[in-house]
Amino acid sequence: MEMKEIREILKLLEKHDITDFTLQRGDHRIRVRRGGAVFEREVAVPVKTAPSPGMVPPPSPVEAPAAQPETLAVGEKQFVVTSPIVGTFYRAPSPESPPYVDVGQTVSKGTVLCIVEAMKIMNEIESEVNGKISAILVENAQPVEYGEPLFIIDLA
Amino acid sequence: MIIHRLGSISSTNDLLREMADNGAPEWTAVMAENQTAGRGRMGRKWHSPPGNLYLSVLLRPGMESGELSRMSLLMSLAVYHAISQKGVTLRLKWPNDILWKGRKLAGILLEGKTMGAEVIHVIAGIGINLTMPRETLPGDLASHATSLEEAGIVWSREELLTRLETAMRRYSPSIRGMDWERAMREWSLHADWTRDYVFMDGSRRVLGRPVELNREGHLILETDMGRIPVRSGDLVEI
Numbered sequence: 001m002e003m004k005e006i007r008e009i010l011k012l013l014e015k016h017d018i019t020d021f022t023l024q025r026g027d028h029r030i031r032v033r034r035g036g037a038v039f040e041r042e043v044a045v046p047v048k049t050a051p052s053p054g055m056v057p058p059p060s061p062v063e064a065p066a067a068q069p070e071t072l073a074v075g076e077k078q079f080v081v082t083s084p085i086v087g088t089f090y091r092a093p094s095p096e097s098p099p100y101v102d103v104g105q106t107v108s109k110g111t112v113l114c115i116v117e118a119m120k121i122m123n124e125i126e127s128e129v130n131g132k133i134s135a136i137l138v139e140n141a142q143p144v145e146y147g148e149p150l151f152i153i154d155l156a
Numbered sequence: 157m158i159i160h161r162l163g164s165i166s167s168t169n170d171l172l173r174e175m176a177d178n179g180a181p182e183w184t185a186v187m188a189e190n191q192t193a194g195r196g197r198m199g200r201k202w203h204s205p206p207g208n209l210y211l212s213v214l215l216r217p218g219m220e221s222g223e224l225s226r227m228s229l230l231m232s233l234a235v236y237h238a239i240s241q242k243g244v245t246l247r248l249k250w251p252n253d254i255l256w257k258g259r260k261l262a263g264i265l266l267e268g269k270t271m272g273a274e275v276i277h278v279i280a281g282i283g284i285n286l287t288m289p290r291e292t293l294p295g296d297l298a299s300h301a302t303s304l305e306e307a308g309i310v311w312s313r314e315e316l317l318t319r320l321e322t323a324m325r326r327y328s329p330s331i332r333g334m335d336w337e338r339a340m341r342e343w344s345l346h347a348d349w350t351r352d353y354v355f356m357d358g359s360r361r362v363l364g365r366p367v368e369l370n371r372e373g374h375l376i377l378e379t380d381m382g383r384i385p386v387r388s389g390d391l392v393e394i
Binding site for chain 1: 197198199220221222224225227228229251252264265266267268269270271272273276278357358372373374387388389
């Protein structure tokens with residue numbers, strides 16, 4: 001992960017007042033916790049231990065063994081919305097329209113969250129759960145891969 | 157197909173989408189004389205004066221979300237077959253434009269809705285230019301758009317509707333025996349592989365020539381940087 005990306009994440013966390021965030025890519029994991037004005041950053045060294053299923057990151061700064069590649073560690077009461085297709089992520093139906101959802105917004109099962117365009121099919125992604133948008137992980141008009149995390153929803 | 161025939165309407169896709177959300181069955185369709193807010197992707201306008209065909213069809217294909225993009229090639233094949241007439245050569249442009257002499261004869265706006273791996277519905281909005289007097293076209297449309305009349309294709313609107321339904325059912329993934337690989341081969345046969353395009357995706361601009369489809373139906377473009385797959389974004393003629 002590049003410093004630029006880390007800075008982006010920090011900015012987003014601060015903006016949306018997120019206190020604890022973990023992102024894992026392959027063997028690398030970054031965890032950011034915010035308390036008061038203090039930022040804490042950790043970058044994991046590659047670990048080859050087998051993952052334990054359903055693992056939740058421990059509250060201590062000690063790094064847990066690496067889980068599967070491309071997974072995003074989230075809390076038990078959170079739900080990650082992933083892209084069902086390869087395509088381009090759009091937060092609004094057209095450049096002039098307001099976004100479907102924003103961080104902090106309450107959503108219910110069936111609420112449209114975004115569009116992923118693939119081969120000119122404008123595909124609306126509906127929420128599978130009731131809750132509140134906790135993070136939006138992709139910038140508007142960026143390409144997304146199959147299974148890529150798009151949103152984190154705090155479950156109601 | 158149950159077709160609701162209407163006069164002037166804002167957008168056939170918008171109305172059908174409301175009907176879909178209220179539980180309308182597959183093959184419910186909306187047809188309008190003209191659209192006051194006809195649109196393409198991302199809020200672009202689809203010029204919709206009276207005299208052409210504006211039809212939206214509700215599909216509930218029993219496919220997984222990951223396969224949804226196949227609908228683009230399948231529905232363009234369906235429209236291609238519906239409007240084809242002996243003696244007139246039509247070409248497909250990736251992923252779903254139907255061209256005559258390089259100009260657009262018909263456009264398809266596909267709007268899907270998925271929840272997790274499940275496809276809730278797909279709305280296929282089809283606009284076919286039956287007659288488009290050149291002098292009535294706004295702006296640069298005259299150089300991009302054409303009509304069945306201009307191409308010398310003489311289907312009536314009713315004939316077209318029947319042909320569209322037959323063809324859409326033939327290429328619908330919910331029909332047993334629909335063979336994706338065969339459909340892609342067929343699509344490739346009718347495509348134009350002789351033109352260069354600028355591929356635009358976000359801020360990226362790449363010049364290249366289409367060479368083939370990959371297994372997912374993405375377009376492989378031969379460029380200075382080698383072969384790249386195109387899976388979303390726009391292809392603009394140079």
